[in-house]
Amino acid sequence: MSSPWIQGLRSAALFVPDLAQAEHFYTRTWQLDVAHRGDGVLYLRGTGSDAYLLALHQGGQVPQIRQVTLRARSREALDAIAAQVVAAGGTLLAPAHELGRDPAGGVGLKFKDPHGRVFEVVHGDTQRPEGAVVQDRPVRLTHVVLNSHAVDETQAFLQQALGFRLADRTGIMAFMNCDRDHHTIAIGISDNDALNHIAFLMPDFESVMRGGGRMKDAGFPIQWGPGRHGPGNNLFNYFLDPFGVVIEYTADVEQIDDRYEAHGPEHWKWPPGRVDQWGISPAPGAALKDAQRRVFFAPNP
Structure with a gap:
């Protein structure tokens, strides 16, 4: 915990x-x-x-x-x-x-x-009884990534106000942990404070892949993926919804406890030309990067 x-x-x-x-x-x-x-x-x-x-x-x-x-x-x-x-x-x-x-x-x-x-x-909010795993359908949210123009300040706030701890930090992101999932909130190092993306947990690898095919068939191509991240070790496929919100299908999120040792950017480096563990997919394109800078918090929610 x-x-x-x-x-x-x-x-x-x-x-x-x-x-x-x-x-x-x-x-x-x-x-x-x-x-x-x-x-x-x-x-x-x-x-x-x-x-x-x-x-x-x-x-x-x-x-x-x-x-x-x-x-x-x-x-x-x-x-x-x-x-x-x-x-x-x-x-x-x-x-x-x-x-x-x-x-x-x-x-x-x-x-x-x-x-x-x-x-x-x-x-004390209502929760439903746990049921059987349903293939190809999202189970729950696993994390949100929020950009920050002042990452150290945002990290400090989450630590003090909510009791999060830093799980890992790369050259582009600080991963904040509160429970077993490697990260629940990640802070994207940026010049803005937009929503970067929302990640939906899928039951398994097959569901992430079949979900990618379903999205492609519906006219929503994979914007980045398939791949496996470094911090969190999770599988991923990224998409844009009809309004330009970045959403992710993910699975196999690393489960950690208080014994987990945080690493810095010097640890999370890939060989030239790679942006994830597998190196299969190209780097995120301009459309995805632009979308990760456009959805802001409403000033009067």
Whole structure:
């Protein structure tokens, strides 16, 4: 157990330009299910225990990220987090309260970090019984990557406010750990504070590959992959959704504990011409890199 307060990643919320188009893509092609409908919002679940993984809100002409939701280990953890957020320079947007309008329920708080990223932390939200693995369909979210123009500051905030620790750091990213998954939040070293991507855990290697074929058949080609990362050791295929949000199918995420030794950029180096362990796929192209700089947190979520 790394973080004394955070158990893991629960969901992400986005503003999208066309809710009907988003539903068609994320249910028919990405293979999520509708969990709940609200006024101007759609909640989509995977095959795992989380009540939902994505909350898609009707928005303006460009996609925006509304918030990232984490799950707390206890009700008491919410109070500790509230105090630490303020001490670390964040802004508490809503103290711990009953989430009556959220279909997953529970108690939660919301805050903004010093650079405008909005997080929600919940406890006691509804979870479904664990069922059988369903091939080719996302199980849960495994991580989000958020760009930062001030990576050291963002890393320090996540460590103080949420109890994360640094798992590894490469020349382009800082990987932050809270539980067994190698990383739950990663910080992309950049000149902006955009959403880099959202990663959906697939059951296995075959599901990552077949998912890539399904996306290609539907007109959404693989933007980067297939490959296997260094930090986290996970398999990957990256895509763009209809609005330009970068999403990832992944599997085989490395499971670690407190004995895991963090490494720096000098450790994570590839031979010339490689950008992952396998070296099969070319480096990410301009379309993917551009998309990883365009989706920002909504100023008034």
